[in-house]
Amino acid sequence: QRGKANWVRYASGMELPAQAHARLGGDLRRALDQGELRVVYQPIVGLADGRVLGVEALVRWAHPERGMVSPADFIPAAERTGLIVPLGRFVLREACRQAAAWLAEFGPEVLQKVAPNVSVRQLHDPDFVADVRAALADHGLGPDRLVLELTESAVLRGQQVLRVLHELHDMGVRLALDDFGTGESSLSLLRSFPASIVKLDKSFVDGIEFDEPGTAAADARQAVARAVVQLAGALGLDTVAEGIENQEQADRLLRLGYTVGQGYHLGRPVSAEEITALFAAQRAAAAA
Ligand code: C2E
Ligand code: MG
Ligand code: MG
Ligand code: MG
Secondary structure, eight states: OOOOTOOOOOOOOOOOOOHHHHHHHHHHHHHHHHHHHHEEEEEEEEETTOOOEEEEEEEEETTTTTTEEEEHHHHHHHHHHHHHHHHHHHHHHHHHHHHHHHHHHHHHHHOSEEBBOOOHHHHTTTTTTHHHHHHHHHHTTGGBBBBEEEHHHHSHHHHHHHHHHHHHHHOOOOEEEEEETSOOOHHHHHHHHHOOOEEEEEEHHTTOOOTTOOHHHHHHHHHHHHHHHHHHHHHTEEEEEOOSSSHHHHHHHHHHOOOEOTTTTOOOOHHHHHHHHHHHHHHHHHOO
16 A cells, blocks of 8 residues: 555564455465474573573474564464464474484483473364374474463363363373463463463563562552462472563562573564573583
């Protein structure tokens, strides 16, 4: 509408107009076929010692004209068109392949887990469990090294999904509830759902370091963060605090009982090569 030479910058997380979404959806098929999708990895870190315990796998689209397209801009389109199924399969397989390669190069201590994200649409795909089994077997990755990140809204969708989740759990694959606290029915969900990990949403971490009198919002965040870690502990679940952007937040979360975190302060999502370099540096430091 604005003419060919025009461009508009969309902030990450901002919704693209429906038209742009439709176009992206069309391009996405080509992106998959032409290998324009990449997987980046963000460290999941021990808060007390800074040790990398695992990585979350996040998809990126290296678009030939648009540059790097954020998943917030194309995952919704992929979900609508069903392309999320082959896209998710690609990310799953790539994450398993890469994790197996790291374990082969650096040994079993280098990472406990690799964690790709899974959409509800994938859970409804009749081949999903077989795809997971194949991704593990083809790359020789133990199921205990794989964590599938699911959002609450995804797992609230009825008996069939629950059966799939129990099958995965029985295989030894762990399930993480992503963005925890933002969904509708967090508490009742935890009882029926075979989760191993709860990821405290970034919205409860933002501002958690402030506790001057009168900042009720920060107090509320601390209350939620404390309640989540206590509940998780009571149910035997591990926790990860998401979106940690400074040391004060990390310190506060440690005091509230969190031992594991993720966020720009601890490590941004980076290429597999950069994670390899990080592991090499860790190994060199341990040997020194
Ligand atoms: P998520 O699974 O909750 O992933 C965390 C998001 O927060 C990532 O954004 C990550 O880059 C960002 N993040 C991490 N630490 C910080 C921080 O300290 N500050 C801020 N501001 N952000 C931080 P990303 O990579 O843009 O992904 C956004 C969402 O898109 C993900 O949220 C996930 O829901 C979805 N997504 C990403 N990759 C995939 C995928 O392969 N499949 C599916 N189904 N969804 C994906
Ligand atoms: Mg996630
Ligand atoms: Mg998350
Ligand atoms: Mg999130």
